[in-house]
Amino acid sequence: MxxxxxxxxxxxxxxxxxxxxxxxxxxxxxxxxxxxxxxxxxxxxxxxxxxxxxxxxxxSLDGKFITSLKMLLTNPGRMSADIVAGKRVPYMRMVSLFFVANFFYFLFPIFEAFNTSFNSQYSVQPYSSMIRPWVDARLAATGTSIEAYAETFNQQSSSNAKLLLVFIVFVFSWVLYLINWKRKEYYADHLTLSFEFMSFTIFFPTLLMSTLLLVALKLAALVGLDWSRLFYDEIISPVILLFILYFFVRAQVTFYGASWLKAGLRSLLMFLGFAATMVAFRFALFLVTYWMA
Ligand SMILES: [Zn+2]
Known part of the structure; x- marks a missing residue:
């Protein structure tokens, strides 16, 4: 257009x-x-x-971009189903769509939903006890305080997280493949859906919803309500999770041809798989950041 x-x-x-x-x-x-x-x-x-x-x-007010965004929100899994079936002209290329999403996330990181702080890496991740001695050894060797190291680490981690989003796409495509391998002929079909899923997650729950919630927070502050304390944990995170669940159920029906009941059950498996993917992502993020910081 x-x-x-x-x-x-x-x-x-x-x-x-x-x-x-x-x-x-x-x-x-x-x-x-x-x-x-x-x-x-x-x-x-x-x-x-x-x-x-x-x-x-x-x-990017290209007709294909707008069509793709609309389809992404209103009918998750449809674009991948069409692309796999050979109907590609109406949409932006899936990989390009993902990189546009990535680009917006890079420019407007309102909530760094994919970043993980040093404290979280050091204390609360499943692999924290494994990596703590590495960090401690480095602090001892360089004579750096943990606070100073945390600051450098967090700065580096913030930009690494944006560059590594594609890592989630690839790992999660294998989760999709393991759960649904009978339902598609080619591995790349699952990879296409994985790109669609990450584009969806960045555009809607991460960028759009967090912007709207931030506006709501500011408006609440105007009338004297302070919601900022419960903001991230009690509002943003559940909103992201609900969006993700919505995508999984719809994609199971539309892309993998499941009944609603099976879609519900498999969505829970996908959810666990996504949680595992995020642990792998945070670990990779730690390794890259530890290597650079
Ligand atoms: Zn020619």
């Missing part, structure tokens, strides 16, 4: 024979049937077209 050229009469000569500029096969129409190269028309080389293209690229 174009922002500046919304209605332009199609004067393209579909009958003329053309030689593809890329692969040199001879064809008729706008696209080379062999390699997919598009015939560039003279208006597409105008400054106006260039500006339009740039505007599209900058705002």
């Amino acid at each position: 174009s922002l500046l050229f919304t209605k332009r009469p199609d004067r393209f000569d579909y009958q003329a024979s053309r030689t593809c500029r890329n692969c040199e096969s001879v064809f008729q129409g706008k696209f080379c049937p062999r390699c997919g190269e598009k015939v560039v028309e003279s208006y597409e080389r105008s400054v106006r077209y260039f500006a339009d293209d740039l505007l599209n690229a900058l705002t």
Whole structure:
């Protein structure tokens, strides 16, 4: 979809024979049937077209992006089902959608839902007792205080967490594969759904809902209510979990073709698998950060 050229009469000569500029096969129409190269028309080389293209690229207000976002929220699993079945044109490429989500999360980390603080790494994770001696040894060797180390660690961890989100996608795709291996022919089908799931999780519960809740918090503060203390643990986390559960149940029905009952049961398995994935992610995040900090 174009922002500046919304209605332009199609004067393209579909009958003329053309030689593809890329692969040199001879064809008729706008696209080379062999390699997919598009015939560039003279208006597409105008400054106006260039500006339009740039505007599209900058705002991402591309029709496919909006269609994909809507589908992501209203019908989880549909986009992956369509893509796997070969209906790809209406949507943005799944990997691109994920990187756009990642990009927004990078720019607006309102709540760093995927980051883990040094204190949490050191004390409350299932692997904390294993890594504590490593940290203690390093502190002793360098003569650093634990508070100073925690500060450096947290700064490094915050940027690492954003770069490592794709790790969750790959690990979780294996969880999906293990739970649903009979229902899809190819591993990559599960990987597609895993990309859809992470895009969903970043766009909706993480970015959109946390922004709305933050606005609610500010409004509450205006009338003298202080909700900030219970904000993260009692509001944001349950909201994220509910969104995730919604995605799992819908995706089981739409993508894996399960009945509602089986979808409910398998969603719980997926939930446990996701929890395990997050432990693996935090451990990887610790290793990378420990190595860098
Ligand atoms: Zn060609």
